[in-house]
Amino acid sequence: MNQADKVYLDLCEYILTHGTKKEDRTGTGTISIFGHQLRFNLQEGFPLLTTKRVPFRLVATELLWFLKGDTNLRYLLENNNHIWDEWGFQKWVESKEYQGPDMTNFGLRSQSDDEFNKVYQEQLKLYQEKVVTDDDFAKEYGDLGNVYGKQWRSWEGADGQVYDQIQYIIDEIKRNPDSRRLLCNAWSASELENQQLPPCHYAFQFYVNDGKLSCMFNMRSNDVFLGLPFNIASYALLTHLIAHECSLDVGELIYTGADVHIYSNHVKQIQTQLEREPRVLPTIKLNPEKESIFEFEWRDLELVGYDPHPAIKAPVAV
Incomplete structure (x- = not known):
């Protein structure tokens, strides 16, 4: 059994x-523990779970969206990535400009009411199309506020200065790896009200030892079935990318979670996954021409x- 699937299961x-x-907050209900840590040896393979298909393209495009400093859904939608749609959609349907059918509690209602779900899907599709094609609409309702990309690349300090935290990390590794x-x-207390979703993975730190780059990321809240497999793969990819630019090998990925939970409507899916036998982990190759x-x-x-x-499908709690 590969170690990545084992520690997750x-x-x-x-x-x-x-x-x-x-x-x-979502009204769904969870089964929760407080405080847990997982460790992954990146030398043993790329930790993309094998007991269910995790869409790597979505992991990659979301991470690259963060790294661009982008906070608007247009880039994700243009890359057929819909993992953030519900939060942007919520911003639109709760606005005064929205004049369509009542979308109150759309996340829960769409799971139990087939007729409502049809209407919801129609409105969601309309929203997606408007974000991609209408610049003014995208600026107003496609932007999720000062979420990850903004904090990673354009952190605003109390001194009024703007700091690129990712560039600082890269530069510091090169000049002072110890x-x-x-x-x-990513957790800026003064900007939480300006974010559609406050950061779940709120901080990460790198460590260089014996020519290898390791990373530890911290999460205040973690949806174990849908979110955690993405988070593990995303930070593994980030570690590979920064190691690539800094001419290092990869070491260990460490996850530390606070409120670590399984949503009540994900239990059956988890039980299905627990019955499966893990397979060999994949590996990752980066384009060597990109520095x-x-x-x-x-x-x-x-x-x-x-x-x-x-893959095992499950509803997203919004």
Whole structure:
């Protein structure tokens, strides 16, 4: 059994066995634990889970969106990435400009009411089309506020200065690899109200040892079934990209979660995944012609040898 799937599945079993039932912001309900850590040796393969298909293209385009400093959904939609759609859609349907059918609690209602779901899908499609084709609409309702990309690349300090945290990390690794300040923080207390979704993975830090780059990322809140597999793959990819630019090999990826939970409507999906036998992990190849991580597009990233079990669908809690 590969170690990536093993530690993930062990976490799922632990939550189901020892977790506490809790209410949550979305009204869905969770089974939750507080405080957990997972470790992945990136030398053993790229930690994209094999017990269900995790769409690497979506992981890659989301990360590249962050690295561009972008906060508007247009880039994601142009790359057929819809993992953030619901949060932008929520911003539109809760606005005074929206004149369509009532979309109150659309996330929960669409799961239990087939007729409503048809109407919801029509409105969601209309929203997606307007973000891609209408510049004014995209500026107003496609932007998610000062989320990850803004914080990573254009952090605004109390001194009024703007800081590119990713560029700082790269520069610091090159000049002082033993630094204990190779850290990026996405949690800006003064800007939480200007974000459609406050950062879940709120900070990460790099560590260089023996020519290898390791990364630890921290999460305040984590949807284990839908979110965590993406988060693991995303930070593994980020580590590979920064190691590539800094002429380092990859070391270890460490995940630290606070409120680590399984949504109540994901339990059956988790149980299905627990029944599957893990397969060999894939590897990742980066386009050697690209020197800067900011030059990469998702087609410059090649996933080799990925042979997972089929995808398992589950609703997103908004």
